[in-house]
Amino acid sequence: MAHTLDVLGLFDNEYRDDGFRTCSVTGLEVHRSVENHVKLFGLTAVVALLYGGIFAFTVAMTRWEVIGLLEPDAFYTHLSLHAWNLLIFWMVFTEIAILYVGGPMVLGRRLPLTRVAKAGWLVMVGGAVLVNYAIWTTEAPNEAPLLTAYVPMPVSPLFYAGACVFILGTVVAALPFFATMWYEKRENPGKTLPLVSFAAFVTSIIAVEALVGGLLAFGPALLWRLELIQWWDAAWYRQMYWIIGHGTQQINLVAMIAVWYFLTHVVAGAEVVSEKVSRTAFILYLFFINLGAAHHLLSDPAVSTGWRIWNTSYAFYGATFASLIHAFAIPAGIEAGRRKRGKGGGLFGWLTSAPWTNPVFSSTIFSIILFGFLGGITGVMMGQLQLNMTWHNTFATVGHFHGTVVLGTTVAFMGLIFFVIRTMFMRQYVSERLASIQPFFYSAAMGVAVLMMMYVGILYGIPRRTAEVVENIPGTEFSLSAASPLFAIFGIFALLAIAGGVLFVLVSVGSLVFGDRVENGDDNADLVADGGLGMAQDPDDPVHAYEMRGTFVLCLIFLAAFVITYLLNWYLLTQLWSIGA
Numbered sequence: 001m002a003h004t005l006d007v008l009g010l011f012d013n014e015y016r017d018d019g020f021r022t023c024s025v026t027g028l029e030v031h032r033s034v035e036n037h038v039k040l041f042g043l044t045a046v047v048a049l050l051y052g053g054i055f056a057f058t059v060a061m062t063r064w065e066v067i068g069l070l071e072p073d074a075f076y077t078h079l080s081l082h083a084w085n086l087l088i089f090w091m092v093f094t095e096i097a098i099l100y101v102g103g104p105m106v107l108g109r110r111l112p113l114t115r116v117a118k119a120g121w122l123v124m125v126g127g128a129v130l131v132n133y134a135i136w137t138t139e140a141p142n143e144a145p146l147l148t149a150y151v152p153m154p155v156s157p158l159f160y161a162g163a164c165v166f167i168l169g170t171v172v173a174a175l176p177f178f179a180t181m182w183y184e185k186r187e188n189p190g191k192t193l194p195l196v197s198f199a200a201f202v203t204s205i206i207a208v209e210a211l212v213g214g215l216l217a218f219g220p221a222l223l224w225r226l227e228l229i230q231w232w233d234a235a236w237y238r239q240m241y242w243i244i245g246h247g248t249q250q251i252n253l254v255a256m257i258a259v260w261y262f263l264t265h266v267v268a269g270a271e272v273v274s275e276k277v278s279r280t281a282f283i284l285y286l287f288f289i290n291l292g293a294a295h296h297l298l299s300d301p302a303v304s305t306g307w308r309i310w311n312t313s314y315a316f317y318g319a320t321f322a323s324l325i326h327a328f329a330i331p332a333g334i335e336a337g338r339r340k341r342g343k344g345g346g347l348f349g350w351l352t353s354a355p356w357t358n359p360v361f362s363s364t365i366f367s368i369i370l371f372g373f374l375g376g377i378t379g380v381m382m383g384q385l386q387l388n389m390t391w392h393n394t395f396a397t398v399g400h401f402h403g404t405v406v407l408g409t410t411v412a413f414m415g416l417i418f419f420v421i422r423t424m425f426m427r428q429y430v431s432e433r434l435a436s437i438q439p440f441f442y443s444a445a446m447g448v449a450v451l452m453m454m455y456v457g458i459l460y461g462i463p464r465r466t467a468e469v470v471e472n473i474p475g476t477e478f479s480l481s482a483a484s485p486l487f488a489i490f491g492i493f494a495l496l497a498i499a500g501g502v503l504f505v506l507v508s509v510g511s512l513v514f515g516d517r518v519e520n521g522d523d524n525a526d527l528v529a530d531g532g533l534g535m536a537q538d539p540d541d542p543v544h545a546y547e548m549r550g551t552f553v554l555c556l557i558f559l560a561a562f563v564i565t566y567l568l569n570w571y572l573l574t575q576l577w578s579i580g581a
Contacts, residue, residue, distance in 0.1 A: 010043075010425055010512060011036050019110065024521030025423050025528055026266055031110040035424050037117050038097045038105070041173075042420055044125065045093035045413075046508060051132075052085025053501045060449075060498065062467050063395075064491030065484070075467035080135045080144040087147065087405060088248060089128045092170055094413045095203070095255045096120075097420075099177040102200025102258055107184050107193075113176040120173025127166025134158035146465070147245055151221055151237040160222035167214045167244075174204055195272055195279065199258035202282045207251045209290060213243025235302035246293030249401065252409040254285055256367065259412045260330050263364045263419060268354055268529050269341060270333035271543045281325035288318030292379070298388045312385045320380055327372055327558065332551040338529075339546040348550050355529045357436045359429075360422075363415025366443040371408030374450055377562050378403060381569050390573050395464050396457025402450045411443055414504055421508060422524055427515035435507050442500030445493050452490035456483045458572060 015021045019032045058078045061069040070078060104111045111117060134156045138144045145155045181201055184193070193201065217240035224232040261278070264270035272278060294311030297303050338350035345353070355361045378400040382391045391397055418435065421427050429435040456462040460483040518524055 008513060009517075010039060013424075013426055020108075023423055025524050028105060029108040030105055030424075033111040033114050034100055034104045034109075037111055037114070037121075037176075038100050038420065039424055040118075040121060041093050041097040041100070042417060044121070045090050045097065046417065046505065048085045048089035048093060048128065049410075049501075050505050052082055052090060053498065053505070055079070055082035055085070056494075056501070057498050058082075060491065060494035064487055064494070065468075066488065066491065068467075070467060072467040076146065076465075077135060077138060077144040079465075080146045081132060083147050084131055084135065085128075086410075087401075088166075091248065091252050091405070091409065091413075092166075093124065094416070095207070095251060096124075096170070096173045098255050098258065098416070099174060099200050099204060101262070102196050102203075103177045103180040106197050106200075106262075107180065109180055109184065111176050112179045112183065117173055117176045120169050120171075120175070123169030123172055124166055125169075127162050127164070127169050130162030130165060131159055132162075134162055148241070150241070151224065151232050151234050155221075155225065157222055157225040160218045160225060163218045164215060164222060167211050167218070171208070171211055174207065177204060195275060196258055196262045198279055199254065199261065199282055202286050203251060203254040203258060205286060206247065206254055206289060210244045210247025210251060213240050213247060217241040217244060235300075238297060238300060238302065242293040242296050243290065246296060247290050249405060250285070250289045250292065252405060253289065254282070256371070256409045256412045257282075257326050257330075259416050260326070260364060260368060261333075263360055263412075263415060264330060264334050265337075267358055267361045267364070267419070267527055268334050269337040270330065271337040271340070273329050273332045273336060273543055273548075277325060278329050281322040281329070284318050284322035284325075288315050288322070291315040292319055292383060295383045295388055298385055299392050308385050312383055312388075316380075316383050323376055327368075327376075328551065328555055330368060331554060332548045333543070335548050335551050336543045336546040340541060340543075344547070344550075347553060350550060355526075357432075358527065358529075359435045359439050360415045360419045360527065361529070362436070362439040363411050363418065363443075366439055367408055367412035367415065370411065370443060370447055371404060372558060373561060374447065374454075375400065375404030375408045377565050378454065380562075381565065387569050387573060390458060390569065390576065393464055394457035395462040396454045398464050399450045399453030399457060402446070402453060406446055407443065407450060411439065414439070414442075417504075417508055419527070421511050421515070422518065422527055425512055426518040427511045428518060428523065429507060430510035430515045431507065434503060435511075438500060438503045438507060442497060442504065445496035445500050448493040449490055449497050452486050452493065456486050456490070458569075459483070460486075 013021060013032070013035065015032050020029050021032075022028075023030050055078045058069055059075070059082050061067045062075045062078070100111060100117075103109075135144050137158075138156055142154050142156045145153075145159050177200070181193075181197075184197075185191075192198075217237055220229065220232050221237060223229045261270075261272070265272075291311050294308065294316070298308055298312065334354070335344065335350045338344050338354065343353045344350040354365075378391075378396075381387050382397065382400055391400070418429075421429070457464070460480055462480060462483055
């Protein structure tokens with residue numbers, strides 16, 4: 001039955017009289033109300049990705065000094081639009097969709113409060129449009145805010161208003177998820193939530209904390225810019241700002257890991273090695289992950305030494321430990337699940353025989369690997385009080401969060417969008433080959449670009465916020481020209497990565513508009529690796545009956561990379577001691 005607001009036949013799946021249908025891939029009972037809202041938020045996220053991606057081109061071609069596309073004032077405007085659309089709007093719209101998947105869809109319930117969900121979407125869109133308008137029309141004495149619109153820097157009141165509206169819209173859009181959790185626990189007291197739902201619930205709690213922090217930062221700043229209050233404390237603003245400024249990235253991280261568990265189970269047959277251990281890791285995030293924001297303030301004179309040491313040692317390692325648990329649990333689950341199906345020959349047979357041509361699988365695996373090696377390890381480096389001095393405000397910082405948010409979260413979310421196209425929009429990919437190639441192409445190109453960002457930041461101290469990069473530091477004779485060859489590599493691979501992003505949008509949108517319709521379950525049979533658990537010789541075998549030695553070796557490799565990177569960063573720090581000697 002087609003939805004009343006159906007467009008291009010995108011909301012016209014067949015449902016039973018009770019509004020449910022059975023997904024042939026996941027086996028979940030999916031209600032029309034959930035599916036349509038997941039599609040709505042997912043489509044909006046892709047629009048934000050497309051818009052922010054346009055500015056990725058102008059920003060990258062400015063940072064590559066050979067081209068130097070934009071003047072400094074225009075550069076900061078483009079950089080702000082790039083950051084807000086990709087780091088905030090693409091991510092948050094997708095994360096609301098993930099909450100609806102992790103909550104009512106996994107639990108087999110209808111979405112409650114659908115009018116509230118629609119109202120939340122409208123308010124979020126209104127806030128996003130207002131933020132974009134405020135940034136694009138910025139004029140002196142106002143400055144484009146990027147992601148550090150620190151008080152007392154003058155920023156348009158429209159920007160603060162747009163940010164507050166978007167935050168409020170996000171809270172409203174999340175209410176149906178919380179209502180789902182409340183109904184579920186009231187009707188099933190004592191029943192444990194599925195792991196993916198539990199992860200989504202933890203994500204939502206961290207999100208609420210971040211959003212409240214955002215209102216405490218942007219709300220008073222708006223009043224100050226409207227001159228309703230005469231001043232606002234800059235130190236307070238920075239503390240509150242980074243609750244959302246970095247907190248949104250922690251939402252990304254936890255949502256991304258929920259997607260990892262969900263997709264590896266569905267398309268690769270992964271099993272959960274230990275529910276208790278994985279849930280404990282999510283609980284550790286609940287208490288410690290937002291403290292990672294402290295690394296932005298380690299050079300801030302307004303916070304005490306004790307505050308810095310606490311946040312960069314005892315508390316910080318609580319979140320790191322949680323990530324290390326997931327780093328073992330997820331590949332171990334894939335290995336055990338595939339060995340159960342007889343797909344685990346040798347040390348890495350379970351991995352080499354995996355469905356690499358399935359873009360949902362390859363996107364998920366690349367996200368796990370690249371987040372771990374490039375985003376996760378460097379995050380620990382930056383979070384240390386001493387090492388932070390070599391990273392702070394250099395281009396290496398930009399490399400770090402492209403390693404986490406782009407190579408980690410964005411690649412995982414791309415895999416999720418590929419999955420939604422086949423299982424909810426019920427469309428075949430417009431080109432199977434291009435869909436299979438895209439995760440490899442995008443991940444490889446962006447991986448090299450990220451490495452170059454880190455190298456020029458760590459080795460040469462290239463600043464992160466200026467349009468002029470290599471020629472000199474304005475007002476000084478300090479030359480950075482030695483970094484020029486690495487910037488050439490960065491520029492070339494940034495262009496290739498942007499081409500990979502364009503390919504994703506073309507395949508996604510092209511599949512929705514021109515893709516053949518999935519008529520029955522057989523059309524999606526290739527999404528489920530090796531025919532599902534039915535192929536296992538004994539599906540009831542406990543997961544620990546199977547070897548995980550391949551995962552153990554991979555963890556040793558990861559640990560070795562961690563130690564080498566850690567020691568190398570400390571060596572580079574010691575080289576600073578000669579300055580001024």
